[in-house]
Amino acid sequence: MEQAKVRSITEQYLQTQGCHILESTPTYIKTQLSIEADKDLLNRPLYWMYVEKMSLPPQPARFCFLFDEKVQLDGERGEHLFFGSPRFTQILHSAQKKGRFVRLYQQPTGWQRDSTSKPYYPWLAINYRVSYICDKKKEQLRYLGINLYNGDLYEPFYPTIRHLNWTPKLPPRRHLLEARLTLAEAVGEAEYYLQESLEQEDAAWATEAAKRLKYEWEQLDAYYPEPSKRSPEENEEWKQRRYELAWQYQPRIEVDVANAGLFYMETASLDHLKH
Amino acid sequence: MQSFPTYWDRTWFEPFRQHLEQDSGWATWEGFQLAVEATEALIVPHFDTLLSLQQIRGFKPLPHQIEVVRKVTGEMRGRAILADEVGLGKTIEAGLILKEYLIRGLVKNALILVPSSLVLQWTRELQQKFQIPAMAQKKAWMWDQYPILVASMDTAKREPHRNFILNKNYDILIVDEAHKLKNNRTKNWQFINEIKKKYCLLLTATPMQNELKELYNLVTLLKPGQLGKQSHFQSEYMAGKRKAKNEEKLRTEIQSVLIRNRRQDHNLQMSKRIVKTVLIELSPAERALYDEVSRFVRSQSNQEKDLKNMLSLLVLQKEVCSSRDAVFHTLFKLFQQKEHGKESLSPEIAHLIQLLRQVNYSSKVEKAVELITSIPEKVVIFTEFRATQEMLIRELTREGITAVPFRGGFNRNKKDWMMELFQKRAQVLVATEAGGEGINLQFCHHMINYDMPWNPMRVEQRIGRIHRLGQTNDVYIYNFATKQTIEEHIIWLLHEKIQLFESVIGELEMILESLGKEESLEQHLMQIMTQTENDEELRHHLHQWGEKFSQTRQAVAQKEELLYGTSQGKIHH
Numbered sequence: 001m002e003q004a005k006v007r008s009i010t011e012q013y014l015q016t017q018g019c020h021i022l023e024s025t026p027t028y029i030k031t032q033l034s035i036e037a038d039k040d041l042l043n044r045p046l047y048w049m050y051v052e053k054m055s056l057p058p059q060p061a062r063f064c065f066l067f068d069e070k071v072q073l074d075g076e077r078g079e080h081l082f083f084g085s086p087r088f089t090q091i092l093h094s095a096q097k098k099g100r101f102v103r104l105y106q107q108p109t110g111w112q113r114d115s116t117s118k119p120y121y122p123w124l125a126i127n128y129r130v131s132y133i134c135d136k137k138k139e140q141l142r143y144l145g146i147n148l149y150n151g152d153l154y155e156p157f158y159p160t161i162r163h164l165n166w167t168p169k170l171p172p173r174r175h176l177l178e179a180r181l182t183l184a185e186a187v188g189e190a191e192y193y194l195q196e197s198l199e200q201e202d203a204a205w206a207t208e209a210a211k212r213l214k215y216e217w218e219q220l221d222a223y224y225p226e227p228s229k230r231s232p233e234e235n236e237e238w239k240q241r242r243y244e245l246a247w248q249y250q251p252r253i254e255v256d257v258a259n260a261g262l263f264y265m266e267t268a269s270l271d272h273l274k275h
Numbered sequence: 276m277q278s279f280p281t282y283w284d285r286t287w288f289e290p291f292r293q294h295l296e297q298d299s300g301w302a303t304w305e306g307f308q309l310a311v312e313a314t315e316a317l318i319v320p321h322f323d324t325l326l327s328l329q330q331i332r333g334f335k336p337l338p339h340q341i342e343v344v345r346k347v348t349g350e351m352r353g354r355a356i357l358a359d360e361v362g363l364g365k366t367i368e369a370g371l372i373l374k375e376y377l378i379r380g381l382v383k384n385a386l387i388l389v390p391s392s393l394v395l396q397w398t399r400e401l402q403q404k405f406q407i408p409a410m411a412q413k414k415a416w417m418w419d420q421y422p423i424l425v426a427s428m429d430t431a432k433r434e435p436h437r438n439f440i441l442n443k444n445y446d447i448l449i450v451d452e453a454h455k456l457k458n459n460r461t462k463n464w465q466f467i468n469e470i471k472k473k474y475c476l477l478l479t480a481t482p483m484q485n486e487l488k489e490l491y492n493l494v495t496l497l498k499p500g501q502l503g504k505q506s507h508f509q510s511e512y513m514a515g516k517r518k519a520k521n522e523e524k525l526r527t528e529i530q531s532v533l534i535r536n537r538r539q540d541h542n543l544q545m546s547k548r549i550v551k552t553v554l555i556e557l558s559p560a561e562r563a564l565y566d567e568v569s570r571f572v573r574s575q576s577n578q579e580k581d582l583k584n585m586l587s588l589l590v591l592q593k594e595v596c597s598s599r600d601a602v603f604h605t606l607f608k609l610f611q612q613k614e615h616g617k618e619s620l621s622p623e624i625a626h627l628i629q630l631l632r633q634v635n636y637s638s639k640v641e642k643a644v645e646l647i648t649s650i651p652e653k654v655v656i657f658t659e660f661r662a663t664q665e666m667l668i669r670e671l672t673r674e675g676i677t678a679v680p681f682r683g684g685f686n687r688n689k690k691d692w693m694m695e696l697f698q699k700r701a702q703v704l705v706a707t708e709a710g711g712e713g714i715n716l717q718f719c720h721h722m723i724n725y726d727m728p729w730n731p732m733r734v735e736q737r738i739g740r741i742h743r744l745g746q747t748n749d750v751y752i753y754n755f756a757t758k759q760t761i762e763e764h765i766i767w768l769l770h771e772k773i774q775l776f777e778s779v780i781g782e783l784e785m786i787l788e789s790l791g792k793e794e795s796l797e798q799h800l801m802q803i804m805t806q807t808e809n810d811e812e813l814r815h816h817l818h819q820w821g822e823k824f825s826q827t828r829q830a831v832a833q834k835e836e837l838l839y840g841t842s843q844g845k846i847h848h
Contacts, residue, residue, distance in 0.1 A: 001316065001329065009312060016306045069332065083316070084330025084378075086406050092313040099302045099310025100287075101294050127311060129318070135352040136322045137379045141314065158311060166304045183292060191283060199277045205322065206279050212352070216498075223500030240471060241499055247444075248353065248473050256284035258314040260291055261307060 001083035007067050010081060013037075013091050017098065027068040030076070033060045040094035041087065102261035107165035108174065109266065117175045120264035122148040124186045125157050127258045128194060134209035134251040141258065142194060146186040148179035150268060153193055160273050161263060176264055191255075198253060206251035213249035217242060319379050323349060327374040331405060336367060337744060339536045343368040346534060348375055353474030354497055356453070356533040358482045358839070360781040362743055363536050365478045366397070369449050370405045372476065377407065382446040382474065384422040385409075388467075389451040391427035395687060397451070398425045415439065428455070432466040445472045453477035456496055457489035468496055482533060483838065484788045486516050490838070494532055501532055522837050535839045537781050546720075547749040548742060550776040552766055553646065555638050555757045561599075564630045565760055568595040568602065571627060576805045589801045594660055596762040597726035598667075599634045601660040606631070639755055640670045643723065646753060647676055647703060653719040655697075655704045657737045658726050667705050667725070677701040683708030706740075716741045720748040725755050727765050729797045731775050735783055738776070752776055761804060764817060772821030773828075782831045789827050 010029065014021065020032040033041065038060035039048055051058050064078025065087075073079075081088045105120065128142040145157025154160070170176070181189070224230060224238045294300050302310070319326065325344060328336065336344075340363075347355045347368075353376070357365045376382035387409070389397050394411050401409040401423075410417065412426035418439035428450070430436055448470055450456065456464045456477065477497055483490040491508050494501050502508050514520040538545070557565060572592045576585060587609055594601035610624050647654050658664050664680055671678040679701045681693050697704040698718055719741055728734055742750040754776070756766045769775040780786070791799060803816040 009309070009316070012305065012309050012312075016303060016309055080332075082332055084332070084406060086408060089317075092317055095306075095309045095313040096317075097310075099306035099308070099313075101291050101301060102304065102307040103295070103298065103301045104304055104307075127314070129314065131319075131380075132322075133381075135381075136348070137319055137381050138322045139319045141318060162308065168301065168303070183288075183295070187285075187288060195281060198281060203277065203279070206277075210279070219498075219500040221500075223495075223504055237468075244471065244473060251279040253279070253281040254284065255281060257287040259307060259310050260287060262295065 003067050003082065006081055006083055006088060009095070010065055010067075010088070010091060013095050017094075022062065027071045028064055028066045028078075030062065030064045030078075032062050035060045036098070037094070040097070041090050096258065100259045102259075102263075104166040104168060104261065105170050105174070105264045106266055107167050108171050115173060117173050118266065119177045120170075120174050120266065121150075121177055121268050122179050123154075123157070123263045123265055124148055124183065124190075124260070125161075125263055126187070126190055126260045127158055128190075129256050129258045130194075130198065131254045131256075132205060132251075133254060134206065135212075135248050136205075136209075142197075144190045144194065145263070145270070146181070146190055147268060148181045148183075148186055149177045151181055151189065152269070153189060154270050157270070160270050161265070164265075164273075166263070170264070174264075194255065203251075209249050209251040213245060216245045216249065220245065325371075325375060326378045327371050327405075330374065330378060331371075334404060336371060337364065339541050340364050340368050340371065343534050343536070344371045344375060347372050347476070351532065351534075353381075353447070354476075354532065356477045356479070356482055356493060356497060358479055358533055358535040360535075360537050360779075361480045361784070362739055362779065363538070364744065365480070366400060366451075367404070369451075369476050369478060370401055370407070373401070373447060373449065374405045374407060376447060376474065384443070384445055385424070385447045385449065386431075386440065386443075386445045386470070386472075387423075387425040387449045387451070388428045388431055389425060391429055393451060394425050394427050401425070412436075418443070428452075428463065432462055437466065441469055441471075443471065445470060447474040447476070448472040449476045449478070451478045453479040453493065454481045454484060454489075457484070457492055459492040459495070464492065464496060481785050481788070482535070483834075484785055487513050487519055488516070490529070494529065497532055502528055517834075519837060526838060526840050529838060530840065533839065535835075537835075538779055539781070545742070545744065545779070546746050548738070548752060548777055549749055550752045550754065550770065552754045552756050552770065553642060554763075555642050555755060557757055557760070558634075558636060558638055560630070560633045560635070561638060561757075564599070564602070564627075564634055565595050565757075567627055567630050568592070569761070571623065573805050576801070585798075585801070589797060592761065592801070592804070593726065593729070594663075596757055596760050597658060597660050598637060598639070598663040599631060600662040600666040603631055604660075604662045637666075637670070639725065639757070640667070642755065643667070643725065644671065644674050644676065646723065647671070648674075650721055650751075652721060653697070653702055653704075654721040654723060655706060655716055655719055655741060656723045656725050657706050659707065659728055660726070661707055663725065664705050664707050671703060671705075676703055678703035678705055680704075681706040681708070715743065717743060717746050720746065721751045721753070723753045723755060727754060727756075727762060727769070729765055729800050730795065731769060731773070731780075731783060732787060734769060734775055735780070742779075764810075764813060765800070767814075768817045768821055772818065773824045780828070782828065782835065785831050786824065786827045789831065790823060 014029070014031055014037070017037040018034040019037050021029060022032055023030040035058050042061055042063070050056070061077060064073060064076045066073065066078060066080045069080060079085070079087050124146045126144050128144060130140045130142055132138050143156040143158035145154040146152070147154070220238070220241055224234060227235070230238065325341070325348075327344070328341065343357065347353065347357075357368055359365050359368070373382065373385060387397060398409050398411040401407040407423060409423045409425050410421040412418070412424045412430070415435050417424065418436065426436070431440055448467070450467060456467055458464060475497055477493060482493055491502050491505065503511065512519055512521055512525045519525055568591060572588045576588045587605060591602065591605045591609070594605055606624065606627060643656065656667060658667065661682070664682070668678050668680055677700060679693050679696045681690065681704055685693065693704070704716070704719070722737065722741055724734070724737065738750070738752065754766050754770065756763045787796065790796070799820070803813065803820075807813045807816060
């Protein structure tokens with residue numbers, strides 16, 4: 001990741017977390033952290049526990065983020081940031097945590113003459129992270145959207161709607177169509193769809209890992225004496241080793257949700273937004 | 276149908292529903308977008324690309340190190356013996372592998388077991404080079420508190436620590452100096468065997484020192500069954516204790532779990548070593564002291580049975596080549612032991628002290644000053660003796676040469692500070708300790724061996740401080756040799772006979788190990804020295820030892836080739 005990107009993410013983070021920028025130069029940013037950002041970035045739970053227990057005025061820290069390796073700190077609290085540095089990873093994790101769920105309404109597009117209210121369609125957006133795991137691992141993000149009014153499913157939802165304008169308040173002369181799917185039903189649909197789609201994928205990686213596991217198990221079994229001749233200790237050890245191999249190789253997919261949101265939109269379909 | 280399970284994490288649903296119910300606590304649109312961007316940045320898009328390489332700063336791993344990481348996380352699937360020769364960066368390879376697995380979320384907790392003298396160095400290196408939040412284990416409560424711990428093997432295998440460790444499942448276990456695990460009857464081996472682990476790295480520069488069984492034990496610890504049952508291994512691969520058969524097949528088996536990079540296999544751009552012997556004529560007073568001390572050592576050692584006293588005599592013999600101050604120190608101690616309870620000095624010792632008093636000038640110091648002044652660059656001086664070190668600092672300072680000391684006994688802060696002083700302010704570093712805690716002096720390329728250790732390993736460690744991967748200049752090594760002393764002979768042996776200085780002897784440790792298990796080289800040399808009548812005889816003995824060294828070197832190299840091939844998997848002839 002380029003340093004420019006590291007910087008832009010950091011700036012956006014400070015902004016969304018309500019941190020006050022004290023000084024910004026091409027090589028560093030000095031900031032007054034907000035309470036929330038201090039808690040997430042500076043690893044001082046004891047301080048915050050103390051402040052809260054004693055009802056003291058909280059004093060979040062000032063911090064200087066440096067983006068140029070050659071520039072040194074001048075006795076201030078701060079750190080060099082780059083992709084892979086623990087502090088930047090903390091920023092990313094904090095950003096994930098703080099931006100997990102939204103409920104947003106589309107900004108009306110175009111000029112409206114009459115005063116009749118227009119309907120908004122409710123969409124549930126779920127950004128799934130799919131992890132393919134054996135002794136190796138890869139991940140993929142799947143951006144699903146389910147129309148709660150008519151049950152339509154759309155992928156990729158988030159990338160398609162991210163260029164629209166959104167507001168946290170329902171704009172005037174707009175009303176919400178009632179969802180016909182419950183949240184739980186919609187999630188069920190999404191999972192069903194995703195599972196189907198995963199089953200269509202090339203699973204060579206998993207086949208190979210399973211084959212390798214079988215081979216390793218056989219090699220292990222040949223090393224230990226036959227079951228009837230094993231001492232209890234040997235048997236325990238054998239079981240442990242078999243478990244370790246399964247732990248290492250067993251192919252599986254793990255799915256979790258990175259973030260989710262309810263988006264109320266002017267249209268029932270997204271097809272016209274495709275690029 | 277998919278033949279493997281899919282696990283759904285649904286813990287997000289309840290909090291989401293609650294937000295909706297209360298219609299509060301929502302993130303902003305910007306916050307949501309940033310969260311997606313963060314997730315995208317942290318994602319692991321492929322099985323096999325190395326993400327760790329983009330996430331380190333301040334150093335560039337070498338091609339052979341990157342290759343090791345690729346191989347271990349790829350075809351070796353996280354269980355491997357890293358057996359590069361000394362100085363090729365096993366620690367860097369292990370650090371990168373750990374980093375790669377951490378980034379991928381395949382490792383969340385790690386245990387790193389190392390000799391106690393290396394705990395802090397490992398911890399610091401993981402933190403500073405790799406930004407891995409490793410902690411040095413100090414107290415028992417830490418086992419459950421920190422996910423990534425560096426601990427001393429000796430501590431870890433003892434209760435209560437042992438119990439803490441055996442109750443855990445470690446995503447990765449890394450063991451440094453793993454040749455200590457070559458015997459499966461030892462506590463060390465059994466302890467490592469009991470630890471529950473997913474991935475495992477064993478680091479050693481000498482995977483096999485003597486017997487094939489050692490290699491079998493190491494591989495079996497890593498992957499039980501890889502080389503079959505012991506009986507199978509013996510009948511299939513062993514022609515004798517030290518002799519293999521079915522070499523090709525054995526080599527294939529070993530290469531699937533062991534990686535050994537050697538300097539000769541890689542075009543590792545090491546700069547040249549330029550070695551100069553600086554001959555020094557002793558002054559008459561120094562000569563008298565040298566002769567008398569040597570005579571004293573010889574007569575004492577021939578009647579001495581106590582090993583401890585033998586060692587003091589050995590030290591004394593070396594010291595008299597180093598400095599008057601060093602001799603005085605030991606003589607004083609010897610005197611305290613021997614003469615305890617006596618009213619007056621024995622005439623022998625009194626005589627030595629008398630001679631010592633008459634040495635009021637050091638030919639070596641004069642040479643050192645002359646040499647250092649003629650080199651307008653940084654110089655590191657190694658001596659074995661603290662008394663010499665202090666004297667040198669004093670004398671150099673008197674001559675207007677800025678010099679700082681360095682000792683193994685300094686604490687970390689002081690070491691760092693001295694290094695910084697040397698790099699930024701001083702011309703000379705006078706060091707007594709070369710091994711152990713890593714000091715890297717790549718910014719310097721002149722070294723003086725003010726006195727010479729009799730152990731080739733220690734000499735190599737000294738050179739290794741400045742002549743390492745990353746040294747861009749040719750390295751100048753000046754060996755101080757006082758004429759017609761034992762020093763001259765030793766330097767002849769190390770320099771001319773076994774060619775210790777010109778290039779790195781990768782297998783040095785193994786050669787020395789096979790040469791003499793019973794006694795150290797130092798004691799052997801001492802014996803030669805005290806039992807020979809004249810220089811000619813001495814030379815003869817040294818020559819013989821040198822021959823034995825060369826033969827062993829060849830044998831070791833052959834064995835190497837047989838077992839590991841080259842790291843490219845080919846065999847050179």
